[in-house]
Amino acid sequence: MITLSHAGLIRSGRSVLQDIDLELTTGNLICLCGPNGAGKSSLIGLCAGDLAPTTGTVRLRDVAPATCPPDELALLRAVMPQSPALEHPFAVADVVALGAPATPMDAREKVLEELGCSALLTRIYTELSGGERRLVQLARVLLQAERAAHQGHRPWLLLDEPVNQLDLGRCHQVMTALEQRAAEGLGVITVMHDIELASRHAERLLVLAHGRVIADGDPVAALREGILEEAWEIEAEVEAESPGPGIRVRVIQSSRGPSAAG
């Protein structure tokens, strides 16, 4: 379980997160949505131990992640950051195993296969497209969690926009893989921009705006019309998919500027 109580974060004099109270449990896929600059990545950073809360506390399985030694923390959570900086021509098979050295080759291939990209195994990382690189990075993170799980831990997956830059087919493959991990008892939190996709796969959906959680719960309940206007400043019609799960959003007008749709 990850527990945040009254957690607040101030970065460069700006209040990024305020008074966050959350209990996040393993075993269900949690999606974190919200407009740009809402504090989603900062919230992931607090849970991952990259950032220490300015006020309040953050607990990841009874430890304060910001002060936990990196090797112990790596068994409790695996993190996919927004933009990994790797610029060396490593073989993809080697990149995938960076989080879990000496993983057998078939295990590396299996995790890539699950994401629909086993053909990348023998390629050179720096020769891949942006989307392919994200898949490889995600495979690396999944493998790190798998290693920790083998050692008897139940690690969290903290993912910052894992489906960014991915095509439709890969998006669904990634979301299915994450659902699978949640079903196996891991904790999964993933930042998503596509709220329709999030609503179809999430068991719990959080909406973050201006550093606060403004909606939390079942996706259909969380993404009610008023919330879209409050968080994204758009006028939109939201209808529940039938048969479910999920919602469909039709943007009527963006209240920020000129009309976005007719």
Added chain:
Amino acid sequence: MARLPAHRLAAGLLLATPLLMFVALWIGPVAVTPAMLFDDPVARTIVFELRLPRILAAALIGAALGASGALLQALLRNPLADPALIGVSGGAALGAACMLAIGGAGSLALGLPVPVAAFIGGLAATLLVWRLGAVRGQLQLSAVLLAGIAINTLAGALVGLLLTFANDPVLRATTFWLFGSLTEVRWPSLLLLAVLVPPAIWLLERRAVAMDVYQLGDIEARHAGTDVRRLQWEGVILASLLTGLAVASAGIIGFIGLMVPHFMRLLGGPGHSGRFLQSALSGALLLLLADAFARTAAAPAEIPVGLLTALIGAPFFLLLLRRELARGALRGG
């Protein structure tokens, strides 16, 4: 270029380096053969007292420069990093120049004073650079690079100032020391090199896997369980030690630290397992070759070996660079 497996590369180098060391014993302005050792005391003196220490020095200094280059390129995630960049060469040069200015040209012949002054200068400059590049104990690598360049420039200007007011013998001694030469290496610094360089390379090899993970980026490496801060500080200390020892013993021998690891990466790929050992052995090999050439090419005169490595190294490096650029394979980190 097809990648060579790390163990084959290391095995080849492990074989070639001692072989070249043995061959180099019989190369020099005076012709000596192994048979002459039995009945010619002059031959014994030449081989055991002149050539052997010098060959050992070439191997150890080349190894130190190659390994510290590989380390700095890994640490800064930049294939263009060079031991000279972290300020240690500039500081060492200033230390040596100060000692020569105070003690006169004769202090070079005393053995220890110039290397010790150079080591202190190098250490002081490095500490200054790392201090300027760290914010609350966290290294900012771009700041380290910029501080290193600034400190090197400052040290270079101060050396220039000292030389402006130096008399002719001091001017000549300092200039030759700056060129880099193995002629002045004495047993004390050789002993220090022999005791410290191999364990340092062993320590680096033990961090090879962590260095691979570290290439992901600071935060990503931490996510994967690496203690990034500790790895960086250990790296800084080892790089300063290796470069400082090399520069203090033999002056500034350029390009080995830049070229050797780069060449090893072209041969063996970007992974770090075996990289430090390979770079050390290739550095040793290269400096042995350069020194053998420096001793014999213009005999009885000697070409400073640092000039030679730069003369051979720079065009060779540019050639490699052009080839890699043409293949689109070189990407800065």
